[in-house]
Amino acid sequence: MQTTTPTLVPTPPEYRDPEYALHPDGTRVERLEDITRRRAAVTPDAVAVITPEATTTFLDLDLEASQVAQALLAGGVAAGDRVAYVGENAPSFLAVMYGASKMGAVPTALNFRLAGPEVAYILGNAEPAAIVLGRGMEHLVPVAQDAGVRLVVTLAGHPGTTSYDDWLADVPATDPGYSRGPDESALMFYTSGTTGHPKGIELTGPNIGKAIAAMHYLLELDTTSVALAPVPFFHVSGLGLALVAGVNGAALLLRNQTSPADLLSILQEYRVSHAVAVPTLIQFMVAQPEARTADWSALKYLIYGSSPIPEPVLREATEVFGCKFLQSYGLTESTGGVTMLSPEDHRPTPETAHRLRSVGRPMPNVPVRVVDPTTLADLPPGERGEVLIGGGHVMKRYWRNDSATAAAITDDGWLRTGDGGSFDEDGYLYLHDRLKDMIVSGGENVYPAEVESTLTGHPSIAQVAVIGVPSERWGESAYAVVVPTPGATVTEGEIIAWARERMAHFKCPVGVAFVETLPLNASGKLLKTALRSEYGA
Known part of the structure; x- marks a missing residue:
């Protein structure tokens, strides 16, 4: 594999679009399958993925994705079929995701922490034509076989399955050239619903291109950046950073930490510039004595979500790491973040310190409302109601669940989040009681x-x-x-x-x-x- 350090290839300043993230050639990101195609054409030797064992360039990743596409076609998988992946973050996840996309299938990310009966339910609902099981997931082989999945591939190899290396051996790295239409499903995640059953969330290519736009322009990612997303890829927040890194030619570090102290060591060893972490993990890291003596000059951004960080912890973290902090709120149904608490908001004055308890303001081109949950009438600042999200971030639908889709998306296209919230006079959104008791x-x-x-x-x-x-x-x-x-x-x-x-x-x-x-x-x-x-x- 290539390990050459590439020359920095910045995105030209004229390549900006207020609504979409853009490929390095200035075209809109509207197809998942084009991310590796366009990036490999511009910076083929740039490092795409770093693991403890090896580095993978964008050309390497693109060629492997094409092999996956051809192997799926040879296995009888057709455009529109689901291709599931269950496993920890790994280069193979990205190759399967991009490869399935290149031949028109729908990559479907499953939570590797689920128990066998939970996975069985999802497989019965999604009916994937193929499934790839990451290392340590071999116990799910009989679950997949009982669910009727035709093609079962395991990274480590397992009796009765095809090993990943054998699956791709002698398969040509020829891109099938599929280009998905704007209304076709491009990616599917599963989440749990209030009915007690997981629901498939269908996202389109334009959903993705619009959802990563704000981060694309803000995060200062380029071919010299190293991005770490310890959040699993079955979460839209974890995969979101991987996609933004890919579009911008940044290296994605895949290294699973075993403890907060281990994460601190990883950030240092690889000179990570951009990282995603949940608030509890940031709190754990700050509590480690070695965090205060480490060199954090490489770290530019810490991105967090799921809940606000307590103000004392946030102030301490800002002092320790010295980088820019960014918080975002969103749902898988909204293709990730729709609000942003900016780096500037994380360095408040006494008059604006209360904003740290908010989830920020709506991102550009993302309409967000707070309404009466019964009448859906807009509420004034300070009044609590239900948070609604509109625009191009809203999912296509719930997979094979028309009633749930109708309950979640209004007739005029607004996503009902079920989250209670209120705006202040300056347009900052505050979350309160969770209407769905999540x-x-x-x-x-x-x-x-x-x-x-x-x-x-x-x-x-x-x-x-x-x-x-x-x-x-x-x-x-x-x-x-x-x-x-x-x-x-x-x-x-x-x-x-x-x-x-x-x-x-x-x-x-x-x-x-x-x-x-x-x-x-x-x-x-x-x-x-x-x-x-x-x-x-």
Whole structure:
């Protein structure tokens, strides 16, 4: 593989578009499959991916993506089919994503932390024609086979499957040349819904090109940059940085940290210039003594989201790292961030310090409203309502779920986020109660309805309500309030262990309270506010 350090090739200043990110030749980013094509043509020797084992140039990545495309075609995969990937961040993820795109299939990123039954549900819903399982995911081979996936590829090799290296051996690196239409689905993520079932979120090429535009112009990425996204690629925030880095010719560092101290070491060793982290991780890093003596001159940007950082922690982090901080709020359904708390906002005056509790202002060309949840009438600054998002960031639809799509997107195209918020007089958005009761645990979204649906399958549980409780380590964690089945004897430990066999561990309750009845109002509606008041501490 090439390891040549490329000459800096900046984007010409005249190449700017207020609505889209642009390729190095000045054309709009409207097709996922064009990112490696255009970048490899301009800076073929620039480093695209860095791992502890090797570096991969943009030409290397583009050629491997073409091999993946040809291997998929040879395996009977057709344009419009889904191609799933389950595994930690790796160069193969990018090659499969771009390769599937090059032949018209829809890359579908699955959460590698899910338990087997959860993966089985998603595969049954998505019906992918092919699946690639990353290292350590071999236990999902029978799950994929039982789901009827025709082509199962494993990175490490596994009986009854094709190994990734053998799959691509002797396959020509010829680009099939597919160009997706603007209304075709280009990428699919899965998220959990309030019904308890994950939903496929279909995003188009224009969704992606518009969503990464603000970061594309702001982050000062070029062929000398090293970007680190320790956030998994099945999250739109993690993959978003990878896409922006690719468009701008920056090197993407794929190195999984084992601890906050390890992450500090990685940032130092590779001279990372741009990094994405959840607030809890930033807080962990600042608490490490070695953070204060390290050389942070290479670090330009720390990007975070999912929740605001407590003001004292943010001030300390700004002092320690000395870089620019940027916060963004968004959903997978909005193709990622739609608001931005700018670097300037992170260095406030006493009069503007309150803005640190906000998620910033709407990005350019992204309409955001706060409305009455019932009438959908706009509310004035200071009044709390539901946050609505409009414009080209809004997803195409939920996969095979017309009723959920109709509930989420209004007739005139506004995405109902289910998040409670309010604007101030200066246009900064503040998030309040989450209308959908979502729990954010270490940057992962946990939907109580999904956890409740799983727990009610336990023979000793008659009723259950799941709430979020504060966690010093994760921000929030799930907590279950259980009404046992009459005559049953069950312990907290047994319920937690039972849940861990059926769900990703970050979704599982960290504690269980046993009650005779759950609190209900006069209409029979569960009063989770009462549960939070009693157990929230």
